[in-house]
Amino acid sequence: MTDRPQQFASDNYAGICPEAWAALARANQGSQPAYGEDIWTTRAADGLRSLFGADCEVFFVFNGTAANSLALASLCQSYHSVICAAAAHVETDECGAPEFFSNGSKLLVAPAPDGKLTPQAIRDLATSRSDIHFPKPRVVTITQPTETGLVYSIEEIRAIATVCRSLGLKLHMDGARFAHACAALGCEPADITWRAGVDVLCFGGTKNGMGVGEAVIYFDTALAEDFAYRCKQAGQLASKMRFLSAPWIGMLESGAWLRNALHANACAQKLAAAVAATEGLDLIFAVEANAVFIAAPDAVLDGLRARGWRFYTFIGGGARFMFAWDADPAVIDALTGDLQDLAAGQNLPAPAAKLAAVSG
Amino acid sequence: MTDRPQQFASDNYAGICPEAWAALARANQGSQPAYGEDIWTTRAADGLRSLFGADCEVFFVFNGTAANSLALASLCQSYHSVICAAAAHVETDECGAPEFFSNGSKLLVAPAPDGKLTPQAIRDLATSRSDIHFPKPRVVTITQPTETGLVYSIEEIRAIATVCRSLGLKLHMDGARFAHACAALGCEPADITWRAGVDVLCFGGTKNGMGVGEAVIYFDTALAEDFAYRCKQAGQLASKMRFLSAPWIGMLESGAWLRNALHANACAQKLAAAVAATEGLDLIFAVEANAVFIAAPDAVLDGLRARGWRFYTFIGGGARFMFAWDADPAVIDALTGDLQDLAAGQNLPAPAAKLAAVSG
């Protein structure tokens, strides 16, 4: 139980869920051709096509950094640019990976106080300049759910896609926690992707319960031309590909992909309810997926740390707690208890700003 | 048993060996910090340091393409060049990955008829030009064992390192099958790496029995400065790092890393002996590690294919058979039987060239 106080620091602190593990074990039988010509990779890709109800192109890569960077690079040239929110992971936490993979495509940061891009912000930025000294906008990337834990509605995505179409921009979705968005909206995966106008989705497997791996899914299959070569050159073609693809089979065929997300979201709701009911604490962002951002006096945060809780404060300034497939409700209760305990010891008013601006 | 005829096509057709699998299972317990701050990654790195008897810097990345490309990129700038043999994997089978990761470092191909670089060939190429229109040589990369299945002796590596030192070149070793070289030479890993003058080694885990993952090992630790950032930016930092690193623990602590290689090498010897004893067949290269290259009449190769055997012919023109940790001696017997059978049906003389030149 020693790892419990740290288990909500990130949803990639969790291990491999049983369904993914079982699929790995099944795939680890005998010899299989390398580089994706095995039976498991075909079955996993078909499973994703079935999930989305679309004849999409599917590629399995190692991690989210590569998935998003390769996808963006495939949508623009080095002298083009990518519009994103200030809080976008590709902007803030990838050590320049998108620029590296694209050989220099610039990320243009649109104002997005709560982490969500809006059609207006996209339009304003995309049309702000048209001279040759400014990298030509070609792609919009949205994170679903956002890094702030918010979920774009179907209508919001459609509106963004509409403005993208009108401006000649491609629409990419960073779905590191895509399953959590589907779980939150109760919609079909197609509803917030190709049916809404998304061209390419990076579907996160790791935060959904796998050990390693993301799927890059092209709904506009023409955009996927030669993408396999791009993956190979960029060090993202697994030789024993079955171990990247098979876990997807386990996740999809068992329904764990959605079940895990529902559980994680429910855990977030559980903590959010407790925070909302506690004097002196506040939620920084609405809790819509598996993240909870808590505004609390410094003394409370310090107290949490002193009691062993590990959490990050890099977005919005408050404490972020993330829930994975294995989040333990009993540990949430313990965290809630500590929060209430610490907040009660404070005579300070709640922090003023309920909805903090997100700075890049 | 349906996969048997294909199991010698490549040593990455094999699955995960039991020792690596057990380590994965052990590591899949509870929460662990991400990005390498877990207990398993530290232990795996320490295990490698212990194996090499050196205080080296260790990084775990996803595959060999990335390991070699990142290592080479760390040793030179884009306007520098890398000297390699014509048959070097980095030159022939990486779809331009070294050039991509380094942003343009050119590979200079030295003559190496059997796949092995020589000090003289390195010197000749490195000193052939010194003008600014020619990318300045900065690194030599050797593959140990070579793509042709040969093993550099300790003395050969020392001699190459000596010429590198004298010319101001760094020495990189592509050790996709490094364990097989150690097994073949019966030496300490240190003997053919840092003690012989190698600066950086890419130690292959995948072909040694793991599912995914290679270790980049800097013996000259100054060269590893900020390499973790390089990995991150290039999409090679695993969030759930423990699943990349833990298998190394299983391999090292159990001795499987060497046992697997000894087995694979022995399988190659078994096939080689049969080939040498068969009229009409010949070995293209000496069999020193886990690869066997067979020169045979086209009719024999066609006959093998017709009987379901899968193999590659891209090096030397003959049939390559590779043996992994799980190579089944009974299947070797079956292959040998088919070879003898097919060769006996031929009245053709053995192919003229015993030692074919390798073209890039």
Add this chain to the structure above:
Amino acid sequence: MTDRPQQFASDNYAGICPEAWAALARANQGSQPAYGEDIWTTRAADGLRSLFGADCEVFFVFNGTAANSLALASLCQSYHSVICAAAAHVETDECGAPEFFSNGSKLLVAPAPDGKLTPQAIRDLATSRSDIHFPKPRVVTITQPTETGLVYSIEEIRAIATVCRSLGLKLHMDGARFAHACAALGCEPADITWRAGVDVLCFGGTKNGMGVGEAVIYFDTALAEDFAYRCKQAGQLASKMRFLSAPWIGMLESGAWLRNALHANACAQKLAAAVAATEGLDLIFAVEANAVFIAAPDAVLDGLRARGWRFYTFIGGGARFMFAWDADPAVIDALTGDLQDLAAGQNLPAPAAKLAAVSG
């Protein structure tokens, strides 16, 4: 005289000044070795060494985009970052060139309301994060004079260099209009470069009166290692180098480099004085070099355009006028007349913000 109304739109609308032209003509005699091994290039480099009183390394490249991008790329790796002001040309007007040349180094934008970086802003940004997901800061770039027409004092540069040293950052100066800064400060070129702690300077020749060409000057010569190869690979090594280098001889030996800048600065002062004395007009930034930014009602700006004046409004929202070596005082009088005329027709109050914030 048809081109007069446009001559203040930019200081690169001017032609080649007589001194640079004469030097070109002198250099265009007979054969000369290519790629910088000619007599003129040596003499030009020596001239710059003499001007700076330093044994610096000098490279002549084609334009400012390349000069700054190559210099920055030489100071960091792709996973490092460069701190700059929001208004920095490298950030706003280079179409991603710094990212392209460096293969992905991210520009980190520090708050700089008037276009000038401060030691505090640098320190805050450089120390804001130290995790591997954030590209490690390695370079600070300042523009002297700034894109807003301000000039860093000797003390300001020293203070910035001090904070750079303390944080392990290199200091680069974009001196597209470096001569204008020297003219404004009345100092030695050394005073605001190497004596103040600048590692690398890009000294602009084009805006100083040449037709093409900038000099990249390394005061820390160790940083210049293999820079000639970098230039060659990046398409910045002129074959007939004498035509890039000779104009510098003309500029330096005649004193035109400083004379041109003094004239341009004086023209800016002349316009600034008129603006300051005109009801309804205001200066957005202090006028310290050769740029004048005028806050005026839209009707005034429209009126100027209607009378044929060409100017840009991309910084600070007002009208920017730039003066080159050939700026004609009579045309300034004409412009002043039009400004006063148009302003007099307005009953609007002066624009509220005298010192507008600069947004990237």
Add this chain to the structure above:
Amino acid sequence: MTDRPQQFASDNYAGICPEAWAALARANQGSQPAYGEDIWTTRAADGLRSLFGADCEVFFVFNGTAANSLALASLCQSYHSVICAAAAHVETDECGAPEFFSNGSKLLVAPAPDGKLTPQAIRDLATSRSDIHFPKPRVVTITQPTETGLVYSIEEIRAIATVCRSLGLKLHMDGARFAHACAALGCEPADITWRAGVDVLCFGGTKNGMGVGEAVIYFDTALAEDFAYRCKQAGQLASKMRFLSAPWIGMLESGAWLRNALHANACAQKLAAAVAATEGLDLIFAVEANAVFIAAPDAVLDGLRARGWRFYTFIGGGARFMFAWDADPAVIDALTGDLQDLAAGQNLPAPAAKLAAVSG
């Protein structure tokens, strides 16, 4: 006259020809908009369109390294490859520039003993592999005239273009000395470019008598999409563009572009005739443009050097002499005299190989 013995070392040792100089002087009048929006750039581009009789897209860049590298980069992605001859300048003398600009596109070297690619060599290489580990061929580049001084006939280019079309490859022409090919063939520029199937031409201005600058000409204008952004980002957009473009006007409108080339070719013929008539000397390649490669005993080459002649020996092993627009027939006579003199002092037989193989 001190520079005479070196004037044939390269055709970029020459200065600016009178027609280009006069155009520069004319363009250096008053203010002009920057970045190509001036009157001279439009006129120069129109001049080239007129010369080629085609509505092509024209871009002016600084040098051949950039022209060829940018053009190739525009025709392929980083994971594609470019087929070239072993002697191709892009392969042997650009310090990795094509790989840098394209972010890793590999050059595939086809056998071309005399420096000329053949349809068969292109087909063999392009179809040699189709697996993902091999960068997919997308472009063929030919140098016209070749680095060996040979000129592709109209029919040869057509045949190459035909094979390119059939294989889905684009055809690029490195025309560093394009004028010399036109002069040699006595054909229209269109005959060996768009009419023969060339997609993109890099037309060299420098070696034709200008001081700096090349034109990148897209006959397939769809391929030129956003190329101006590519130039900008790569540091190849001149601010005072008129000084890059105006010389083209001088060259084209006066006919100097062809006259210069005819003169240079005639000079080469003059020397070639003398060599052919001299016992002990031989031509390594046929003399078809402005280069002469002489096979001679080492003692002769040493003797030439001792008498002050400067020449290169990097292609074919013999002495290369190149003729520019300003080549002086009297100096050719002096060279011829020295050659005959030195050869007469030899009792050695002529070198065996008349047509030496070109190695990359």
